Amino acid sequence: MSSRSISRCAVFAIVGRPNVGKSTLLNRMVGQKISITSRKPQTTRYQVNGILQRGEVQLVFADTPGWQRQPQGRLHKLMNQQIEHATHEIDGLLLVIDATQWRTEDEALAGSVQSFDGPKYLVINKMDKLNRREGLLPLIESIAARFPFDAVYPVCALNGDNLEVLLDELAATAPERPYMFDPDQVTDRPERFVAAEMIREKLARQLGAELPYATHVVIDTFEERDAVTHIDATIWVEKPGQKAIVIGSGGQRIKQIGTAARLDIEKMLGRKVFLKTWVKVKGKWTEDPATLEVFGARDRG
Ligand SMILES: Nc1nc2c(ncn2[C@@H]2O[C@H](COP(=O)(O)OP(=O)(O)OP(=O)(O)O)[C@@H](O)[C@H]2O)c(=O)[nH]1
Numbered sequence: 582m583s584s585r586s587i588s589r590c591a592v593f594a595i596v597g598r599p600n601v602g603k604s605t606l607l608n609r610m611v612g613q614k615i616s617i618t619s620r621k622p623q624t625t626r627y628q629v630n631g632i633l634q635r636g637e638v639q640l641v642f643a644d645t646p647g648w649q650r651q652p653q654g655r656l657h658k659l660m661n662q663q664i665e666h667a668t669h670e671i672d673g674l675l676l677v678i679d680a681t682q683w684r685t686e687d688e689a690l691a692g693s694v695q696s697f698d699g700p701k702y703l704v705i706n707k708m709d710k711l712n713r714r715e716g717l718l719p720l721i722e723s724i725a726a727r728f729p730f731d732a733v734y735p736v737c738a739l740n741g742d743n744l745e746v747l748l749d750e751l752a753a754t755a756p757e758r759p760y761m762f763d764p765d766q767v768t769d770r771p772e773r774f775v776a777a778e779m780i781r782e783k784l785a786r787q788l789g790a791e792l793p794y795a796t797h798v799v800i801d802t803f804e805e806r807d808a809v810t811h812i813d814a815t816i817w818v819e820k821p822g823q824k825a826i827v828i829g830s831g832g833q834r835i836k837q838i839g840t841a842a843r844l845d846i847e848k849m850l851g852r853k854v855f856l857k858t859w860v861k862v863k864g865k866w867t868e869d870p871a872t873l874e875v876f877g878a879r880d881r882g
């Protein structure tokens with residue numbers, strides 16, 4: 582008699598200070614780019630859930646914005662609140678740190694996650710950047726002495742080193758439970774959200790230090806016509822000067838941003854995409870609650 586398979590499912594929140602590689606880790610674990618990444622801190626603004634089906638086990642990961650010790654302004658406060666919400670009704674928590682830098686924010690977060698009553702894993706990312714691995718032991722010992730994590734995983738999210746071991750451990754803890762998502766699904770976020778994020782990623786990657794924080798992307802149309810998906814997107818900025826920078830001389834920069842984003846969106850959708858972008862000015866949207874609500878940076882609890 583063949584035994585009927587029993588579904589198991591577990592939800593994990595991925596938390597950490599900005600730029601430690603949380604979104605890179607999520608993408609690598611689910612095997613597809615669903616959460617945007619960049620060298621600049623505060624790239625992730627909205628929680629993105631990733632889904633990984635491993636046999637009978639479904640692992641759900643909530644990627645969160647980088648935790649900020651002193652959030653400035655309304656958008657940053659909302660970003661911190663999303664971390665708070667993501668850590669409710671979960672089965673385990675992954676605190677991600679950068680192997681090369683232990684900072685005050687890491688110390689504060691390692692302390693605050695201890696109040697979570699469930700398995701807590703310390704994921705030490707960017708191991709590829711560490712010249713001497715032995716240097717890590719004193720750090721691990723000192724963290725473990727003060728903060729009792731259930732396990733510590735040194736990994737490299739960029740090339741996938743040691744991630745299988747981590748995933749095996751997480752899968753082993755998953756309780757018997759119905760799946761939360763369709764096993765074919767990779768994210769709970771709609772395609773048009775991910776498309777807007779892909780554009781925001783190119784802005785983060787191609788603009789100078791401060792500008793990405795003043796930009797937001799809204800998808801105005803997202804339509805499949807014949808074999809092509811037609812997308813109209815507006816890039817909102819706060820000042821006319823910023824608009825000029827995003828457009829660039831002779832429209833060069835916006836063209837590059839559009840092309841790079843289109844290629845990513847085509848990869849995600851597996852279809853040809855026709856992308857049109859506009860750049861518009863809308864005052865201090867990062868401080869306007871109504872605009873933030875429309876833009877999606879709201880409390881998703
Ligand atoms: N060398 C190396 N770089 C990595 C690794 N993981 C992530 N990165 C890089 O670190 C930078 C930040 O990665 P993200 O995944 O955007 O970091 P994050 O923690 O999601 O950042 P926020 O969303 O801003 O909080 C990017 O340039 C990544 O390519 C890794 O394992 N090794």
Ligand SMILES: [Mg+2]
Nearest residue numbers: 603604624625
């Ligand atoms: Mg991120």
